[in-house]
Amino acid sequence: MANHGNWDRRSVLRGAAAVAGAAAAAPLLGGTAAARTGIEAADALFKAGRFEEAGRAYEKILKTDPGNVRAARQRGYVGLLSNRFPEAEKYLRMAFDLAPDDKDTNRLLGDCYIRQDEFSRSVPHWRAAGKEVFATWFGALRGEAYQIHGDTARLPWQQVDPAPLVEGSVNGGPPKRFMFYTGAPWLGMSAKVAEEAGLTAVAEQKIDYLDGTAWQYFGVLESFRMGGIELRNIPVEWSETDQTSPGGGNDGIIGTWIFYHLLTTFDYAGRSLILRRPTPGTAAEVRADALRAGAEPLPLWLAREHGVHSRGSISGSGPGMVGLSIGGTGESAAIISEETAERLRVRIDRDRPLETFGHSHPVVVYPCYPKELRLGAASARDVYCGANPTMRPAADGFDTLGAFFHPFYKPFNITLDFTGMEVYVGQGKAA
CATH class of the missing domain: 2.40.70.10 (Acid Proteases)
Known part of the structure; x- marks a missing residue:
């Protein structure tokens, strides 16, 4: 990321440092000591990627503490991750009414509106979030976008x-x-x-x-x-x-x-x-083709404007959140943090450091070789990956095992359905 939260093309194009880790919990903007205990438990569920459970926990907090800005904002974020826009807007507007100057709430509301092509409604929220470039840019759009x-x-x-x-x-x-x-x-x-x-x-x-x-x-x-x-x-x-x-x-x-x-x-x-034009009919056809080909539907989440995520595993980790970095450049099938690699007992070759870029800064990544990368029925064994010793927490607020990159997908076809919010990974050519 560039300074002030703007995207940096170096990070976008090189893609070396993946979205991994979790943001530190923000301080509460309101609430009692009892609610703080509840918010910590809800945040822990969110951080672990257990979003539906987290959503119910945030709702429970709001029933007894309707002035809790973080609970309202996070409940809205749960809805936004799955493109459930009425739900997302309901809670994000609640958080906004409680704290109109909260930058995180405004950024999420701005994102909620641009995903629905309601660019003019997003403008004041991008401005309040400190992203004046976005406010000016989206304010210049007239008529129906996309x-x-x-x-x-x-x-x-x-x-x-x-x-x-x-x-x-x-x-x-x-x-x-x-x-x-x-x-x-x-x-x-x-x-x-x-x-x-x-x-x-x-x-x-x-x-x-x-x-x-x-x-x-x-x-x-x-x-x-x-x-x-x-x-x-x-x-x-x-x-x-x-x-x-x-x-x-x-x-x-x-x-x-x-x-x-x-x-x-x-x-x-x-x-x-x-x-394809995303109609219910085409979505049903794609789903049927994928299921016939043995591609199980996987959940799809979209975080912070463009971060594509699903559930996968690395070296027997069990199901966990992974970033899907499809396309772009890269020689490694996945990037994981050095800490994660060590925890999963992944072999790391520290004698062959690779100098690259990520998040606008030079970074050294070490080759590593997980026993398996898995995304649904799609897997790769003993493939070349990268372990990043300086991987920083992502701003998305939840933990990820790492991100799967360009080389992982080569034997497969991958469909992203942002209407049904599902991913299909099929073996071989698409139908």
């Missing part, structure tokens, strides 16, 4: 490594090569592509990037076409830097905000990106 035209697209990959690339057209221009990555939020592109498309910035900021700096510019794009699917009136970012970006000479990056508007299958085995 208009979907077309029903299906199957995009062949132009390359697989160091990052998979697909073609997309910006404002009707010639095809450009885009990397895709669920570790990135928005649709981004180079300054050259933005200039060719005639984009005008409505907001800008300077960030750390690789070994230097970069300028980020934010605007509104009229059209982005990916095969048979076109999206119109969408927020877009472009960057200007003297650094060489990883990813194999791409013109831009497609992030999670695009994917959660569609029913997306990352067909690694078939070397294609499959995009």
